[in-house]
Amino acid sequence: MLAGKRILLIVTGGIAAYKCPELVRRLREQGNQVRCLLTAGGAQFVTALALQSVSEEKVYQDLFSLTDENEMGHIRLSREADVILVAPATANIISKMANGQADDLATTALLASDKPVLIAPAMNHRMWDHPATQANLATLRARGVEIIGPDDGAMACGEFGMGRMREPLQIAETLARYFAGDLPLTGKRALVTSGPTFEAIDPVRFIGNRSSGKQGHAIARALATLGCATTLVSGPTRQPDPGGVGVVAVESAREMLAACEAALPVDIVVCAAAVSDWRMDQQENSKIKKTAGGAPPRLALTENPDILATLAKARAGRPQLVVGFAAETDDVIVNATAKRQRKNCDWILANDVSTASGVFDGPTNQVHFITQLGTETWPEMSKDAVGETLAHRIVKHFQVQP
Numbered sequence: 580m581l582a583g584k585r586i587l588l589i590v591t592g593g594i595a596a597y598k599c600p601e602l603v604r605r606l607r608e609q610g611n612q613v614r615c616l617l618t619a620g621g622a623q624f625v626t627a628l629a630l631q632s633v634s635e636e637k638v639y640q641d642l643f644s645l646t647d648e649n650e651m652g653h654i655r656l657s658r659e660a661d662v663i664l665v666a667p668a669t670a671n672i673i674s675k676m677a678n679g680q681a682d683d684l685a686t687t688a689l690l691a692s693d694k695p696v697l698i699a700p701a702m703n704h705r706m707w708d709h710p711a712t713q714a715n716l717a718t719l720r721a722r723g724v725e726i727i728g729p730d731d732g733a734m735a736c737g738e739f740g741m742g743r744m745r746e747p748l749q750i751a752e753t754l755a756r757y758f759a760g761d762l763p764l765t766g767k768r769a770l771v772t773s774g775p776t777f778e779a780i781d782p783v784r785f786i787g788n789r790s791s792g793k794q795g796h797a798i799a800r801a802l803a804t805l806g807c808a809t810t811l812v813s814g815p816t817r818q819p820d821p822g823g824v825g826v827v828a829v830e831s832a833r834e835m836l837a838a839c840e841a842a843l844p845v846d847i848v849v850c851a852a853a854v855s856d857w858r859m860d861q862q863e864n865s866k867i868k869k870t871a872g873g874a875p876p877r878l879a880l881t882e883n884p885d886i887l888a889t890l891a892k893a894r895a896g897r898p899q900l901v902v903g904f905a906a907e908t909d910d911v912i913v914n915a916t917a918k919r920q921r922k923n924c925d926w927i928l929a930n931d932v933s934t935a936s937g938v939f940d941g942p943t944n945q946v947h948f949i950t951q952l953g954t955e956t957w958p959e960m961s962k963d964a965v966g967e968t969l970a971h972r973i974v975k976h977f978q979v980q981p
């Protein structure tokens with residue numbers, strides 16, 4: 580199906596700009612008209628001639644160009660588009676957009692526009708992780724800007740990490756779905772838990788665990804990409820907030836449970852958090868002192884609420900699909916199968932977390948997918964791919980049982 584939309588493609592100064600002529604072609608293959616706006620930085624990586632040749636449209640570059648302003652003007656340039664796509668979007672343009680700066684043609688056109696904006700970020704992973712960039716992205720997200728990617732992987736600078744621009748074909752597909760307005764999970768709501776919980780011993784010490792939050796965050800990201808309205812309740816992690824997801828940061832299991840209950844009702848729950856099984860029976864309000872020669876304190880613990888089991892309890896308003904994880908070190912499948920029944924959840928993703936497996940904080944995961952029908956063992960794949968595979972299983976589930 581041809582989209583037939585008018586896209587203003589703003590190309591900014593990142594190495595990924597070399598992929599833009601291909602992006603233009605992919606967008607045009609879908610029947611869209613693409614007009615390119617090239618920043619000074621973008622022009623260091625891709626030529627106006629290349630973009631003009633593939634778009635068969637004039638390429639706009641200069642805010643103070645007599646001819647451009649006469650023919651088109653920065654106001655008309657953005658108003659005549661159905662949508663603005665910034666790809667690659669550097670940390671710099673993301674910052675300028677968040678702050679409403681308008682000091683060149685690209686930023687001026689963006690500020691002068693009331694059209695939907697999508698951005699495909701591309702930058703070094705440290706720039707992506709920087710709190711300034713993440714705060715700017717949160718601002719843009721809150722204003723309704725759609726963030727496409729980035730992906731994890733090898734970067735032009737030789738480093739690895741989050742920050743690769745999504746491939747042109749995938750960006751074009753995202754736009755096509757955006758125009759169609761019918762992503763497979765549009766209209767569904769999901770709640771995902773992620774990360775560890777920290778249980779305070781006293782004001783300075785806590786009980787925690789090694790969960791990185793990578794898997795839970797990847798699941799939330801994958802669900803949101805498929806159109807699901809997703810809330811991510813996360814314990815303390817260093818993971819950036821996934822695009823298009825509402826994130827609630829918590830510390831303890833009890834806070835996590837309260838945040839989850841506040842997010843109900845939902846259709847789908849995925850509990851990927853490594854919730855601490857115990858907390859202090861009595862949390863100390865002052866730092867416990869070490870006394871010379873004295874006996875070490877004995878910590879009296881009490882059990883934490885089981886969030887998954889609480890959410891899966893059969894009662895009115897149970898989410899239609901409840902998915903848990905089982906991190907096991909021995910008899911993985913047997914223990915996880917029992918856990919699925921005990922906790923009354925529909926599916927369990929079980930993985931081996933014995934130290935040799937390297938799952939905790941590692942980039943990949945090997946999962947046994949356990950349902951009422953039996954066990955499937957998925958090949959070892961990245962945590963992002965596990966998230967996408969699970970999200971597609973969820974789509975299939977709702978196709979059968981809408």
Ligand code: C5P
Binds near residue numbers: 772832852855904905
């Ligand atoms: O820790 P356990 O192996 O029992 O975790 C299994 C599943 O239960 C996981 O999905 C985990 O997120 C969830 N869980 C929970 N609340 C707890 C303990 C575990 O939601 N207190």
